[in-house]
Amino acid sequence: MIRGHIDLATRARVEGWIHSDRVPLAGARVLAFHDETCVGGGRVDVFRQDLADAGLGDGCVGFGFPVALRSDQDPRVLDVRLEGGTLLLKQGACALSPREAMGADRRRQGRDPAALSWMLARGWLDQRRHDALRGLARFGAHPLQLQIERRGRDVASVCDEVALEAADLIEFHVHTAIDCEIREDVRPADLAAIRREVRASFPFSPPVIGLWAPGPHHLDLVEGSHLADGEAEPGAGVEYAFGGRTLLLADLDAAIGFRGGDASTPFTAFVPCRPEERP
Template sequence: MIRGHIDFVSRGRVEGWIFCEKLALTGHTVLAFVDDQCVGGGPISRFRQDLLEAGIGDGVVGFGFPVALEPWHDPRTLDVRLDGSTLQLKQADARLVPRDSVGEDRRRQGRDPAALAFMHERGWLSRAQFEALKTLGEFGVHVQALRLETRSRMHADLIEDVARTAGEQLELFLMQPIEIEIVEGAGPADLAAFRREMRAAFPFVPPIVGLWAKSRLHVQVAEGSHHDGTGGGRAVGGVEYGFGERHLLLLDLDAGHTFLEEARSGFTVFVPRRPAT
């Protein structure tokens, strides 16, 4: 007989236990699903003193791993399945963390290094996509090289090409269909408003935008500061990143950043928006 329970579910993690009296399951893999879409997986390898004392095997029956839910997924429908088996654990009494306490899950949802590695190993992400998402998640910034032929081309055509690349990268990061608003002539002071708008439109993902200019510009980014929960602000001890010409900058607006004086001339911002219905 196989027994088990899902003890905890959030938008970024699932924990529980599973035990079989006749078959040792330690080391076996369990997978998390939402509507038949696999959203994560991990081994049965956690020791649980409470379960040992309750007579559940040797206590090494627990699991816990990150999950990569789509923004529209309801965590209460998540179930756990033993890989290669028909066993399915449903949530009898799912415990969801309060909305105001999911900040860390929201910042890393689907972008936790372990979740990204899981998706890469399964072929869901290319190596380039994996590295881009990992860099964004770790540092809050990523520079994307562009394949542009700039000679004898209209400015509008260049913008459309960059917008296409920005849209592909941002859609991958947000893990949902989006439209891209192209805002030309923007300045550093405009980014705070974009951050607020993205927080309202996409409450469960970081506010990532794309930045580009025809000439080379620079911004200092406090790498990793997007994890501290303070939300943007000026960079203290930031690392300088260049963007423009043949490079697109993807920036988490929760990270501290300071533009060099040259950026006052303006740049183009690619802002994710929800598709029109």
């Protein structure tokens, strides 16, 4: 007889246990599925003292591994299967949690280093996208050096090309199709309102946008502060440059400040929105 249970299922991770009275399953591979799409995998290699005390073998019956769900995929319908077998573990009672109660879990869904490495290994991400998403998850910002030709081109055409780069990475970040709105003449004071807009459109994703300008700009960002909301004092944190051939992806949950002339100079923001929300 094979028994098991899914103890935890979020957009970032699945945990549980599985045990066979006849065949040891330690080291066996298990896969997580959303409907018929595989979204993660791991091995039965976690020792559980509570299950050992309950007489389930030597207690090495647990599993836990990252999963990668799109924003429209519900973790409550995840199931876990033994690779190559017909056994399927479905979840028992499920409960909805209010968005504000999700805390840090909302920010790391499918974006923690283990999940990103898993997607890289499966070929779901290339190295460039992996590094950008990992930098965003770890620091709250990631600068990208763009291979674009600017000579003989007007600012609008260059901006459109940069917007395509921003849209590609933000789409991977939110795990769903987006439109990318180009907003010109944005000033630092506008970022709070943009943050609210992005969080309303993508409530299960950190509010990431792209920043760019024809000329050099700088901002100060307190790395890691996207995991604890706050504002940065001018000169605090780490200086990030953007503009020209540099696109900056920034998590607006981070503490961001501008200093000197950058505090009053406008720039361009690439803001994700759902296609149906586009004016």
